[in-house]
Amino acid sequence: MIKKNILLISYYFPPIKAIGGIRTYNFAKYLSLSDWNITILTTSAYKILNNDNFLTKLLDARYIYIPTFDIQVLTKILSSFRKKKTNNVLNQKPSSKINKISIMQKIRNSFPFNISYEGGFLYILIGIILSLYNIKKNNINFIYSTYSPNSNHIIAYFLKLFLPKLIWIADFRDLPCGDSEGKIFFKKFQLCINKIIYSKANALVTVSSGIRDVMLKYNKNITVINNGFDKNVQFLKKTIHSNTTTFNIVYTGSLYGGKRDCSLLFQTIRSLLNKKLISEDIRLIYAGRDGNIWNYLSTQYNLDKYSENHGLLSMEHVQQLQKKAALFLMVTWSTKIETGILTGKFYEYLSYIKPIICLINGNKDLEIEKKFKEINCGKVVYSSSNLELEKFIVSNYKEWKVNKIIDSKYNYKELENYTSANLTKKLTSMFFKELVNE
Numbered sequence: 001m002i003k004k005n006i007l008l009i010s011y012y013f014p015p016i017k018a019i020g021g022i023r024t025y026n027f028a029k030y031l032s033l034s035d036w037n038i039t040i041l042t043t044s045a046y047k048i049l050n051n052d053n054f055l056t057k058l059l060d061a062r063y064i065y066i067p068t069f070d071i072q073v074l075t076k077i078l079s080s081f082r083k084k085k086t087n088n089v090l091n092q093k094p095s096s097k098i099n100k101i102s103i104m105q106k107i108r109n110s111f112p113f114n115i116s117y118e119g120g121f122l123y124i125l126i127g128i129i130l131s132l133y134n135i136k137k138n139n140i141n142f143i144y145s146t147y148s149p150n151s152n153h154i155i156a157y158f159l160k161l162f163l164p165k166l167i168w169i170a171d172f173r174d175l176p177c178g179d180s181e182g183k184i185f186f187k188k189f190q191l192c193i194n195k196i197i198y199s200k201a202n203a204l205v206t207v208s209s210g211i212r213d214v215m216l217k218y219n220k221n222i223t224v225i226n227n228g229f230d231k232n233v234q235f236l237k238k239t240i241h242s243n244t245t246t247f248n249i250v251y252t253g254s255l256y257g258g259k260r261d262c263s264l265l266f267q268t269i270r271s272l273l274n275k276k277l278i279s280e281d282i283r284l285i286y287a288g289r290d291g292n293i294w295n296y297l298s299t300q301y302n303l304d305k306y307s308e309n310h311g312l313l314s315m316e317h318v319q320q321l322q323k324k325a326a327l328f329l330m331v332t333w334s335t336k337i338e339t340g341i342l343t344g345k346f347y348e349y350l351s352y353i354k355p356i357i358c359l360i361n362g363n364k365d366l367e368i369e370k371k372f373k374e375i376n377c378g379k380v381v382y383s384s385s386n387l388e389l390e391k392f393i394v395s396n397y398k399e400w401k402v403n404k405i406i407d408s409k410y411n412y413k414e415l416e417n418y419t420s421a422n423l424t425k426k427l428t429s430m431f432f433k434e435l436v437n438e
Helices: 021-032 071-081 101-110 113-117 119-135 151-164 185-197 209-215 231-239 263-274 291-302 316-324 344-352 366-375 386-403 412-418 420-437
Strands: 007-008 037-043 061-066 142-147 166-173 205-207 223-225 247-252 281-285 308-309 325-334 358-362 377-382
Touching: 007 021, 007 119, 007 151, 021 037, 021 142, 021 344, 021 420, 037 119, 061 119, 071 113, 101 113, 113 119, 113 151, 119 151, 151 166, 151 185, 166 209, 166 420, 205 209, 205 420, 209 223, 231 412, 247 316, 247 386, 263 281, 263 291, 263 358, 263 386, 281 291, 281 316, 291 308, 325 344, 325 377, 325 386, 344 358, 344 412, 358 366, 358 386, 366 377, 366 412, 377 386, 412 420
Parallel strands: 007 037, 007 142, 037 061, 142 166, 166 205, 205 223, 247 281, 247 325, 281 308, 325 358, 358 377
Antiparallel strands: none
Protein backbone atom coordinates (compact mmCIF):
# COMPACT_ATOMS: atom_id res chain seq x y z
CA MET A 1 0.00 0.00 0.00
CA ILE A 2 1.29 3.47 -0.94
CA LYS A 3 2.21 5.70 1.97
CA LYS A 4 0.35 8.98 1.59
CA ASN A 5 2.58 11.14 3.76
CA ILE A 6 3.43 14.57 2.40
CA LEU A 7 5.45 17.61 3.44
CA LEU A 8 4.21 20.95 2.09
CA ILE A 9 6.77 23.77 2.19
CA SER A 10 5.13 27.19 2.08
CA TYR A 11 6.48 30.41 3.62
CA TYR A 12 3.15 32.13 2.94
CA PHE A 13 0.50 30.03 4.64
CA PRO A 14 -2.58 31.12 6.61
CA PRO A 15 -2.94 32.97 8.91
CA ILE A 16 -0.44 35.12 6.95
CA LYS A 17 -2.50 37.44 4.77
CA ALA A 18 -1.27 36.55 1.27
CA ILE A 19 -3.28 35.45 -1.76
CA GLY A 20 -0.55 32.92 -2.65
CA GLY A 21 -1.02 31.00 0.57
CA ILE A 22 -4.64 30.13 -0.26
CA ARG A 23 -3.61 27.75 -3.08
CA THR A 24 -1.36 25.67 -0.80
CA TYR A 25 -3.96 25.81 2.00
CA ASN A 26 -6.64 24.34 -0.27
CA PHE A 27 -4.29 21.61 -1.51
CA ALA A 28 -3.49 20.72 2.10
CA LYS A 29 -7.17 20.74 3.05
CA TYR A 30 -8.32 18.38 0.30
CA LEU A 31 -5.31 16.09 0.59
CA SER A 32 -6.19 15.75 4.26
CA LEU A 33 -9.82 14.95 3.36
CA SER A 34 -8.45 12.20 1.06
CA ASP A 35 -6.65 10.50 3.95
CA TRP A 36 -3.23 11.99 3.34
CA ASN A 37 -1.05 12.68 6.36
CA ILE A 38 -0.14 16.35 6.08
CA THR A 39 2.92 18.13 7.46
CA ILE A 40 3.18 21.86 6.75
CA LEU A 41 6.54 23.63 6.95
CA THR A 42 6.05 27.39 7.22
CA THR A 43 7.52 30.46 8.90
CA SER A 44 7.22 31.45 12.54
CA ALA A 45 7.11 35.05 11.22
CA TYR A 46 3.32 34.72 10.88
CA LYS A 47 3.32 36.22 14.39
CA ILE A 48 4.85 39.42 12.98
CA LEU A 49 3.50 39.67 9.41
CA ASN A 50 -0.03 40.76 8.50
CA ASN A 51 -2.60 38.13 9.49
CA ASP A 52 -6.15 37.24 8.51
CA ASN A 53 -7.85 34.44 10.45
CA PHE A 54 -10.54 33.87 7.80
CA LEU A 55 -9.00 30.48 6.91
CA THR A 56 -8.91 28.39 10.07
CA LYS A 57 -6.03 26.17 11.13
CA LEU A 58 -6.18 22.66 9.64
CA LEU A 59 -6.80 20.40 12.61
CA ASP A 60 -5.61 17.21 10.89
CA ALA A 61 -2.32 18.75 9.75
CA ARG A 62 1.02 18.85 11.57
CA TYR A 63 2.56 22.34 11.55
CA ILE A 64 6.30 23.01 11.74
CA TYR A 65 7.19 26.66 12.25
CA ILE A 66 10.67 27.67 11.10
CA PRO A 67 12.43 30.47 13.01
CA THR A 68 12.84 33.24 10.44
CA PHE A 69 14.84 36.44 10.32
CA ASP A 70 14.70 37.93 6.83
CA ILE A 71 14.60 41.47 5.49
CA GLN A 72 10.81 41.42 5.42
CA VAL A 73 10.68 40.54 9.14
CA LEU A 74 13.37 43.11 9.97
CA THR A 75 11.44 45.82 8.12
CA LYS A 76 8.27 44.92 9.98
CA ILE A 77 10.04 45.07 13.35
CA LEU A 78 11.67 48.43 12.60
CA SER A 79 8.40 49.91 11.36
CA SER A 80 6.72 49.00 14.66
CA PHE A 81 9.15 51.29 16.49
CA ARG A 82 8.46 54.27 14.28
CA LYS A 83 5.65 56.69 14.94
CA LYS A 84 2.81 56.18 12.53
CA LYS A 85 2.68 58.97 9.98
CA THR A 86 -0.39 59.97 8.02
CA ASN A 87 0.01 59.30 4.32
CA ASN A 88 -0.85 62.54 2.55
CA VAL A 89 -0.57 61.01 -0.92
CA LEU A 90 -4.26 60.30 -1.51
CA ASN A 91 -4.07 60.53 -5.29
CA GLN A 92 -1.10 59.14 -7.18
CA LYS A 93 -0.70 58.92 -10.93
CA PRO A 94 -0.04 55.32 -12.07
CA SER A 95 3.28 54.61 -13.74
CA SER A 96 3.15 54.83 -17.53
CA LYS A 97 6.01 52.35 -17.88
CA ILE A 98 5.23 48.69 -17.31
CA ASN A 99 8.88 47.83 -16.71
CA LYS A 100 9.74 50.80 -14.52
CA ILE A 101 11.69 49.50 -11.55
CA SER A 102 13.82 51.10 -8.87
CA ILE A 103 17.41 50.15 -8.00
CA MET A 104 16.20 48.83 -4.64
CA GLN A 105 13.66 46.58 -6.37
CA LYS A 106 16.38 45.40 -8.74
CA ILE A 107 18.60 44.48 -5.78
CA ARG A 108 15.68 42.74 -4.06
CA ASN A 109 15.02 40.62 -7.17
CA SER A 110 18.67 39.55 -7.51
CA PHE A 111 20.37 36.51 -5.97
CA PRO A 112 21.17 36.21 -3.08
CA PHE A 113 19.13 39.23 -1.91
CA ASN A 114 15.90 37.69 -3.20
CA ILE A 115 16.44 34.84 -0.72
CA SER A 116 17.35 37.24 2.08
CA TYR A 117 14.14 39.25 1.59
CA GLU A 118 11.67 36.35 1.96
CA GLY A 119 12.85 33.36 3.95
CA GLY A 120 16.52 33.99 4.43
CA PHE A 121 19.38 31.63 5.16
CA LEU A 122 18.20 30.86 8.70
CA TYR A 123 14.82 29.79 7.31
CA ILE A 124 16.52 27.56 4.74
CA LEU A 125 19.06 25.98 7.14
CA ILE A 126 16.63 25.25 9.97
CA GLY A 127 13.98 24.24 7.43
CA ILE A 128 16.29 21.56 6.02
CA ILE A 129 17.19 20.23 9.48
CA LEU A 130 13.58 20.12 10.74
CA SER A 131 12.38 18.59 7.48
CA LEU A 132 14.95 15.78 7.54
CA TYR A 133 13.99 14.98 11.12
CA ASN A 134 10.25 14.91 10.35
CA ILE A 135 10.64 12.99 7.10
CA LYS A 136 12.34 10.19 9.00
CA LYS A 137 10.00 10.37 12.00
CA ASN A 138 6.76 10.43 9.98
CA ASN A 139 7.81 8.28 6.98
CA ILE A 140 7.21 11.14 4.53
CA ASN A 141 7.66 10.15 0.88
CA PHE A 142 6.24 13.18 -0.98
CA ILE A 143 7.27 16.86 -0.99
CA TYR A 144 5.41 19.85 -2.39
CA SER A 145 7.07 23.29 -2.42
CA THR A 146 5.71 26.54 -3.76
CA TYR A 147 7.09 29.74 -5.29
CA SER A 148 7.34 32.41 -4.00
CA PRO A 149 9.70 32.70 -2.22
CA ASN A 150 12.46 30.65 -3.80
CA SER A 151 13.60 29.67 -0.30
CA ASN A 152 10.83 27.04 -0.30
CA HIS A 153 12.27 25.35 -3.39
CA ILE A 154 15.83 25.57 -2.06
CA ILE A 155 14.80 23.63 1.07
CA ALA A 156 13.10 21.01 -1.12
CA TYR A 157 16.17 20.84 -3.39
CA PHE A 158 18.47 19.88 -0.51
CA LEU A 159 15.94 17.36 0.81
CA LYS A 160 15.85 15.71 -2.60
CA LEU A 161 19.65 15.84 -2.73
CA PHE A 162 19.98 14.07 0.63
CA LEU A 163 17.04 11.70 0.07
CA PRO A 164 16.80 10.97 -3.69
CA LYS A 165 13.82 8.60 -3.33
CA LEU A 166 11.56 11.45 -2.20
CA ILE A 167 9.01 12.53 -4.82
CA TRP A 168 9.26 16.31 -5.14
CA ILE A 169 6.85 18.55 -7.05
CA ALA A 170 7.73 22.25 -7.28
CA ASP A 171 4.82 24.64 -7.79
CA PHE A 172 5.00 28.07 -9.49
CA ARG A 173 2.28 30.69 -9.12
CA ASP A 174 4.53 33.21 -10.87
CA LEU A 175 7.67 33.23 -12.99
CA PRO A 176 10.79 33.13 -10.81
CA CYS A 177 13.42 35.88 -10.63
CA GLY A 178 15.42 35.91 -13.84
CA ASP A 179 12.44 34.93 -15.97
CA SER A 180 9.88 37.56 -14.99
CA GLU A 181 9.79 41.12 -16.31
CA GLY A 182 11.48 42.44 -13.15
CA LYS A 183 15.08 43.53 -13.80
CA ILE A 184 17.89 41.89 -11.83
CA PHE A 185 21.68 41.95 -11.49
CA PHE A 186 23.71 38.94 -12.71
CA LYS A 187 20.81 37.45 -14.70
CA LYS A 188 22.85 34.58 -16.21
CA PHE A 189 23.97 33.56 -12.73
CA GLN A 190 20.35 33.59 -11.48
CA LEU A 191 19.20 31.47 -14.43
CA CYS A 192 22.00 29.01 -13.71
CA ILE A 193 20.89 28.75 -10.06
CA ASN A 194 17.30 28.24 -11.22
CA LYS A 195 18.39 25.43 -13.57
CA ILE A 196 20.30 23.61 -10.83
CA ILE A 197 17.37 23.78 -8.39
CA TYR A 198 14.34 23.17 -10.62
CA SER A 199 15.85 20.40 -12.73
CA LYS A 200 16.19 18.33 -9.54
CA ALA A 201 12.42 18.18 -9.02
CA ASN A 202 10.52 15.15 -10.29
CA ALA A 203 8.00 17.53 -11.87
CA LEU A 204 6.94 21.17 -11.94
CA VAL A 205 3.46 22.61 -11.65
CA THR A 206 2.48 26.02 -13.05
CA VAL A 207 -0.78 27.98 -12.90
CA SER A 208 -0.82 28.82 -16.62
CA SER A 209 0.46 27.61 -19.98
CA GLY A 210 2.37 30.88 -20.39
CA ILE A 211 4.44 30.18 -17.28
CA ARG A 212 4.87 26.53 -18.29
CA ASP A 213 6.34 27.46 -21.68
CA VAL A 214 9.01 29.65 -20.03
CA MET A 215 9.85 26.98 -17.42
CA LEU A 216 10.42 24.16 -19.94
CA LYS A 217 14.09 25.09 -20.17
CA TYR A 218 14.50 23.96 -16.55
CA ASN A 219 12.42 20.80 -16.50
CA LYS A 220 10.49 19.08 -19.31
CA ASN A 221 8.03 17.43 -16.93
CA ILE A 222 5.52 20.23 -16.31
CA THR A 223 1.77 20.14 -15.66
CA VAL A 224 -0.60 23.10 -15.56
CA ILE A 225 -2.87 23.17 -12.50
CA ASN A 226 -4.75 26.44 -12.44
CA ASN A 227 -5.72 28.33 -9.33
CA GLY A 228 -9.29 27.70 -8.22
CA PHE A 229 -11.99 28.30 -5.63
CA ASP A 230 -13.15 26.29 -2.65
CA LYS A 231 -16.88 26.02 -3.32
CA ASN A 232 -19.28 23.40 -4.68
CA VAL A 233 -20.54 24.25 -8.18
CA GLN A 234 -23.88 22.45 -7.72
CA PHE A 235 -24.48 24.54 -4.61
CA LEU A 236 -23.52 27.71 -6.49
CA LYS A 237 -26.05 26.92 -9.23
CA LYS A 238 -28.82 26.89 -6.63
CA THR A 239 -27.61 29.98 -4.80
CA ILE A 240 -29.99 32.92 -5.09
CA HIS A 241 -28.05 36.17 -5.40
CA SER A 242 -29.58 39.25 -3.85
CA ASN A 243 -30.50 42.30 -5.89
CA THR A 244 -28.38 45.44 -5.65
CA THR A 245 -29.62 49.03 -5.44
CA THR A 246 -26.70 50.28 -7.56
CA PHE A 247 -24.86 48.87 -10.57
CA ASN A 248 -21.62 47.94 -8.80
CA ILE A 249 -18.39 47.21 -10.68
CA VAL A 250 -16.08 45.72 -8.05
CA TYR A 251 -12.31 45.24 -8.04
CA THR A 252 -10.51 43.77 -5.03
CA GLY A 253 -6.76 43.49 -5.42
CA SER A 254 -3.50 45.22 -6.21
CA LEU A 255 -2.84 47.50 -9.17
CA TYR A 256 0.93 46.92 -8.98
CA GLY A 257 1.59 50.65 -9.04
CA GLY A 258 -0.14 50.96 -12.44
CA LYS A 259 1.19 47.81 -14.10
CA ARG A 260 -2.40 46.67 -13.89
CA ASP A 261 -3.98 49.58 -15.75
CA CYS A 262 -7.69 50.13 -15.17
CA SER A 263 -7.86 53.64 -16.67
CA LEU A 264 -9.90 52.34 -19.63
CA LEU A 265 -12.76 51.49 -17.27
CA PHE A 266 -12.88 55.03 -15.86
CA GLN A 267 -12.63 56.52 -19.35
CA THR A 268 -15.48 54.28 -20.56
CA ILE A 269 -17.77 55.02 -17.60
CA ARG A 270 -17.25 58.78 -18.08
CA SER A 271 -18.08 58.40 -21.79
CA LEU A 272 -21.24 56.38 -21.07
CA LEU A 273 -22.42 58.92 -18.49
CA ASN A 274 -21.84 61.76 -20.95
CA LYS A 275 -23.83 59.87 -23.62
CA LYS A 276 -26.55 59.13 -21.01
CA LEU A 277 -26.31 55.41 -21.78
CA ILE A 278 -25.97 54.75 -18.04
CA SER A 279 -27.20 56.90 -15.17
CA GLU A 280 -26.44 57.94 -11.61
CA ASP A 281 -26.82 54.42 -10.17
CA ILE A 282 -23.33 53.29 -11.30
CA ARG A 283 -20.64 52.60 -8.67
CA LEU A 284 -16.93 51.80 -9.07
CA ILE A 285 -15.86 49.95 -5.93
CA TYR A 286 -12.28 49.17 -4.90
CA ALA A 287 -10.55 47.39 -2.04
CA GLY A 288 -6.78 46.94 -1.94
CA ARG A 289 -3.40 48.54 -1.30
CA ASP A 290 -3.44 50.88 -4.33
CA GLY A 291 -6.35 53.10 -3.37
CA ASN A 292 -4.30 56.21 -4.17
CA ILE A 293 -4.23 55.21 -7.85
CA TRP A 294 -7.98 54.46 -7.79
CA ASN A 295 -8.59 57.91 -6.29
CA TYR A 296 -6.38 59.54 -8.92
CA LEU A 297 -8.35 57.95 -11.77
CA SER A 298 -11.67 58.85 -10.14
CA THR A 299 -10.61 62.50 -9.95
CA GLN A 300 -9.05 62.56 -13.43
CA TYR A 301 -12.31 61.37 -15.05
CA ASN A 302 -14.57 63.36 -12.71
CA LEU A 303 -16.06 60.19 -11.20
CA ASP A 304 -15.48 60.86 -7.49
CA LYS A 305 -19.21 60.75 -6.70
CA TYR A 306 -19.46 57.30 -8.31
CA SER A 307 -16.32 55.84 -6.75
CA GLU A 308 -15.74 53.98 -3.47
CA ASN A 309 -12.28 53.19 -2.09
CA HIS A 310 -12.34 50.84 0.92
CA GLY A 311 -8.57 50.35 1.25
CA LEU A 312 -7.14 47.12 2.67
CA LEU A 313 -9.82 44.85 4.12
CA SER A 314 -9.98 41.46 5.79
CA MET A 315 -11.08 38.51 3.66
CA GLU A 316 -14.46 38.55 5.38
CA HIS A 317 -15.10 42.17 4.42
CA VAL A 318 -13.76 41.64 0.89
CA GLN A 319 -16.32 38.88 0.42
CA GLN A 320 -19.09 41.21 1.59
CA LEU A 321 -18.11 43.63 -1.19
CA GLN A 322 -17.88 40.82 -3.74
CA LYS A 323 -21.39 39.62 -2.91
CA LYS A 324 -22.72 43.09 -3.81
CA ALA A 325 -21.11 43.14 -7.26
CA ALA A 326 -23.13 43.38 -10.46
CA LEU A 327 -19.91 43.04 -12.49
CA PHE A 328 -16.38 42.17 -11.44
CA LEU A 329 -13.25 43.87 -12.74
CA MET A 330 -10.10 41.84 -13.37
CA VAL A 331 -6.96 43.76 -14.37
CA THR A 332 -3.81 42.09 -15.67
CA TRP A 333 -1.01 42.46 -18.23
CA SER A 334 0.48 40.48 -21.10
CA THR A 335 3.95 40.74 -22.63
CA LYS A 336 6.12 38.57 -24.87
CA ILE A 337 7.46 36.89 -21.73
CA GLU A 338 4.54 36.98 -19.29
CA THR A 339 1.19 35.62 -20.50
CA GLY A 340 -1.78 33.92 -18.88
CA ILE A 341 -1.41 36.10 -15.77
CA LEU A 342 -4.64 35.62 -13.80
CA THR A 343 -4.26 35.82 -10.03
CA GLY A 344 -6.26 34.06 -7.35
CA LYS A 345 -8.71 36.97 -7.36
CA PHE A 346 -10.06 35.89 -10.75
CA TYR A 347 -10.97 32.48 -9.34
CA GLU A 348 -12.57 34.10 -6.30
CA TYR A 349 -14.76 36.03 -8.72
CA LEU A 350 -15.76 32.84 -10.55
CA SER A 351 -17.30 31.46 -7.36
CA TYR A 352 -19.92 34.25 -7.42
CA ILE A 353 -21.16 33.31 -10.92
CA LYS A 354 -21.22 36.93 -12.08
CA PRO A 355 -19.85 38.53 -15.29
CA ILE A 356 -16.18 39.55 -15.23
CA ILE A 357 -14.50 42.32 -17.21
CA CYS A 358 -10.85 41.41 -17.83
CA LEU A 359 -8.75 44.44 -18.80
CA ILE A 360 -5.40 43.45 -20.30
CA ASN A 361 -2.58 45.98 -20.48
CA GLY A 362 -0.26 44.93 -23.30
CA ASN A 363 -0.21 42.18 -25.90
CA LYS A 364 -2.97 39.86 -27.05
CA ASP A 365 -3.34 36.95 -24.62
CA LEU A 366 -4.88 33.87 -26.26
CA GLU A 367 -4.71 31.77 -23.10
CA ILE A 368 -6.89 34.18 -21.12
CA GLU A 369 -9.27 34.65 -24.07
CA LYS A 370 -9.67 30.86 -24.35
CA LYS A 371 -10.38 30.52 -20.64
CA PHE A 372 -13.07 33.22 -20.71
CA LYS A 373 -14.68 31.68 -23.78
CA GLU A 374 -14.74 28.16 -22.31
CA ILE A 375 -16.24 29.27 -18.99
CA ASN A 376 -18.35 31.99 -20.65
CA CYS A 377 -17.68 34.19 -17.64
CA GLY A 378 -17.42 37.65 -19.17
CA LYS A 379 -15.42 39.80 -21.56
CA VAL A 380 -11.68 40.18 -22.30
CA VAL A 381 -10.83 43.74 -23.30
CA TYR A 382 -7.50 45.29 -24.32
CA SER A 383 -6.39 48.81 -23.48
CA SER A 384 -7.41 50.16 -26.92
CA SER A 385 -10.82 48.40 -27.10
CA ASN A 386 -13.03 51.08 -25.56
CA LEU A 387 -16.00 50.42 -27.87
CA GLU A 388 -16.07 46.71 -26.94
CA LEU A 389 -16.04 47.62 -23.26
CA GLU A 390 -18.83 50.17 -23.78
CA LYS A 391 -21.06 47.58 -25.46
CA PHE A 392 -20.45 45.00 -22.74
CA ILE A 393 -21.18 47.41 -19.88
CA VAL A 394 -24.30 48.85 -21.54
CA SER A 395 -25.67 45.39 -22.31
CA ASN A 396 -25.26 44.23 -18.72
CA TYR A 397 -26.48 47.56 -17.35
CA LYS A 398 -29.74 47.28 -19.29
CA GLU A 399 -30.33 43.79 -17.91
CA TRP A 400 -29.51 44.95 -14.38
CA LYS A 401 -31.81 47.99 -14.78
CA VAL A 402 -34.78 45.69 -15.34
CA ASN A 403 -34.01 42.91 -12.85
CA LYS A 404 -31.50 44.55 -10.43
CA ILE A 405 -29.37 41.46 -11.05
CA ILE A 406 -27.59 39.84 -14.00
CA ASP A 407 -28.36 36.22 -14.84
CA SER A 408 -25.46 33.78 -14.98
CA LYS A 409 -24.44 32.48 -18.39
CA TYR A 410 -21.54 30.39 -17.07
CA ASN A 411 -20.63 26.99 -18.44
CA TYR A 412 -21.01 25.04 -15.18
CA LYS A 413 -19.43 21.88 -16.55
CA GLU A 414 -16.26 23.80 -17.37
CA LEU A 415 -16.41 25.63 -14.04
CA GLU A 416 -16.11 22.27 -12.24
CA ASN A 417 -12.49 22.10 -13.42
CA TYR A 418 -11.61 25.02 -11.16
CA THR A 419 -12.87 23.71 -7.84
CA SER A 420 -10.15 23.09 -5.25
CA ALA A 421 -11.33 19.49 -4.85
CA ASN A 422 -10.79 18.69 -8.54
CA LEU A 423 -7.50 20.60 -8.75
CA THR A 424 -6.17 18.61 -5.78
CA LYS A 425 -7.07 15.38 -7.58
CA LYS A 426 -4.80 16.49 -10.45
CA LEU A 427 -1.97 17.10 -7.99
CA THR A 428 -2.54 13.69 -6.37
CA SER A 429 -2.42 11.99 -9.78
CA MET A 430 0.91 13.67 -10.47
CA PHE A 431 2.44 12.34 -7.25
CA PHE A 432 1.31 8.78 -7.93
CA LYS A 433 2.52 8.97 -11.53
CA GLU A 434 5.97 10.12 -10.42
CA LEU A 435 6.09 7.39 -7.78
CA VAL A 436 5.53 4.76 -10.46
CA ASN A 437 8.14 6.36 -12.73
CA GLU A 438 10.79 6.71 -10.00
